[in-house]
Amino acid sequence: MLQSKLLSKTLRESPKDEVSQNAILLTRAGYVDKLMAGVYSYLPLGLRVLNKIKQIIRQEMNALGAQEILMPALTPKEIWVKSGNWSKIDVLFKLKGSGDKDYALGATHEEVVTPLVKKFAASYRDLPAAVYQIQDKFRDEPRAKSGLLRGREFSMKDLYSFHASETDLEEFYQKAMQAYFNVFTRCGLKARLVEASGGTFSKYSHEFQVLTESGEDNIVVCNQCDFAQNTEICSLKVGVPCPKCGQGVQLVKAIEVGNIFKLMTKFTKAFDYQYVDEGGKRQPVLMGCYGIGPSRIMGAVAEICQDAKGLIWPAALTPFHAHLLLLDASKKKQADQLYQDLIAAGYDLLYDDRLESAGFKLKDADLIGINIQLIVGEKAGDQVEYRFRNDSAKGKADFNQVVKLLEKEYVQ
């Protein structure tokens, strides 16, 4: 893609109405544009990153054997009344349509998916069943000042599983937990498993938390063992012995990037969903739910993978494989050729072909944060100068060496 044609432009100044680092950086670098508090448009660069995150999640969900579906955001009041959530979910957006019909915007989809799966998985032969979707959720958050970390409209992958026995649910739950770790690792995030409130039917649910000062959640962690609990359920003070290993615990901030929850019969009971067992008897269906926010992952990565100059994308999420910078207009032919050849080799490039100064272009490239910068300028002669945005390498390279660099970064 020619940068001269790219819709977005970088901003020199931070947006005045943003306080979170992720929103400031993603806005300045041209990834997102704020429509109002907690609601963003994804610009071409941002949509590329968001889609890569969604694709990673999709692959891991498919590997679990879950089937992708797509449920609506507009839902009838009745299903929320049935589950009891019409009055219980504070952040539920409610609206009235023609004929005085009451709707809610999906803040979560247990109320839609439970009666849906009930229609098709009525027998023990149909269980377990697992379905997921990647879709926008709506929540009327009173405070939405954290950029992509807390949206009023935000992207969500929600997986729901249905089981004939608690053993089967537990087995799937463990597999889903591993799939979640795979997602975060592939997205360049180190997530920690944290125990959180389990509701009526389970002792704990589990959150995946990325430890960082900019997080909104407060977590008690032990640095010696894997003990970690959300302060919502944990009253341990700093320095107190870890209940698991006896070492001292710490209080840290974190961003919740996923959660998994054994719902047991909470929703299957409300929607009268039972299965028929081998003996023809009706039995309760047990349910689990598993959420990851792709847009929140994007926000978390922007909070963590950055420096004073701008963003630094992990390889799997980069909007383009390399950022080609033409710093000497007299070498346009060389840069054009490299651009064509790398596209032919299967790589996606952002090519800064604009008539701007070298300093201006380098600053922009650092802000945008594509890890591999390929510079065509005076210094490298017929070769190209390369710089890794994460400072892992720099030097000069000919075409074949550039391809090797790209292969090493992107091909496993």
Next chain:
Amino acid sequence: MLQSKLLSKTLRESPKDEVSQNAILLTRAGYVDKLMAGVYSYLPLGLRVLNKIKQIIRQEMNALGAQEILMPALTPKEIWVKSGNWSKIDVLFKLKGSGDKDYALGATHEEVVTPLVKKFAASYRDLPAAVYQIQDKFRDEPRAKSGLLRGREFSMKDLYSFHASETDLEEFYQKAMQAYFNVFTRCGLKARLVEASGGTFSKYSHEFQVLTESGEDNIVVCNQCDFAQNTEICSLKVGVPCPKCGQGVQLVKAIEVGNIFKLMTKFTKAFDYQYVDEGGKRQPVLMGCYGIGPSRIMGAVAEICQDAKGLIWPAALTPFHAHLLLLDASKKKQADQLYQDLIAAGYDLLYDDRLESAGFKLKDADLIGINIQLIVGEKAGDQVEYRFRNDSAKGKADFNQVVKLLEKEYVQ
């Protein structure tokens, strides 16, 4: 995909609350599930078809040089007041959030995209600019009885273009028109260009209409030339001479699958979007908008590509490349092998491995409508029996011949 694991099951009976052919067939065959009038969930089969339509549209939009973005569905009242549409669009879903804030759900996105593009394309050097998104729209349709043809929530591709001159807008408009014809042709639909109401600034807008008895639109067409107008703007009676070629005109029913519209300065004026020309002078920006509904295309194809037995998908939209049917349980090993080998050859298969009768499976396959059926049963011995759902061919084939059949259907 093993059909024994597929979430959806076919229904023998038509759903009681549906009157449209597309909803009846797509529900019976397990592509969609109705949540309420005009609002559907896409099941695994349906989502595959929907995504193929979206991908075709995406390719044609990218070929136009348009850049994909993603705008929110939740929008603030202010932008609709600014354009005048808060009170003018009857079908706008309005809602109130915390802090008494008023929102509308995006029924269209001129109000979001115009101020967005204004931020980035301020100079003549930045024009033309064209952006599109594929996203769910919300419209409070008083009647929503036509299945996927008229949804309260429905998938939409909306493209917006911005120009420095009328000539430039006209040129892009013609190219977009061609891209639209490409989309419909690739989706297996014959669309007719129809003149429709142009609003304040243009004489006509253009609709793409698929002629069929089940359509909701009434169109006056000439069968001798390309004259076609929506009856909303045309009062010609049947048999009257065509104003273009002098032959008689006809009244026909049709499904609108797309429309394109020169908005001129309608929205750029409302949002005070002008560009700076070469001489430093501010000039009006001219705008066009271009809509296609992927879910409506799916509905239109289901209306048209079907027979008494069920659906018959065009090659480009088929949920799977072939439907493998094991009709003789003793040949499971042969069918399993074929399934593995065809996956290895790069094809997507639905494999009916269920313990059901041959008649039951064949009926299901005809209802689901994947064009190529591969039957492993008594008749073909070591070979496989193949049948095209559209009756274009049938016979026996060995593995290499099956691959050739698939190549012919799917590889250009």
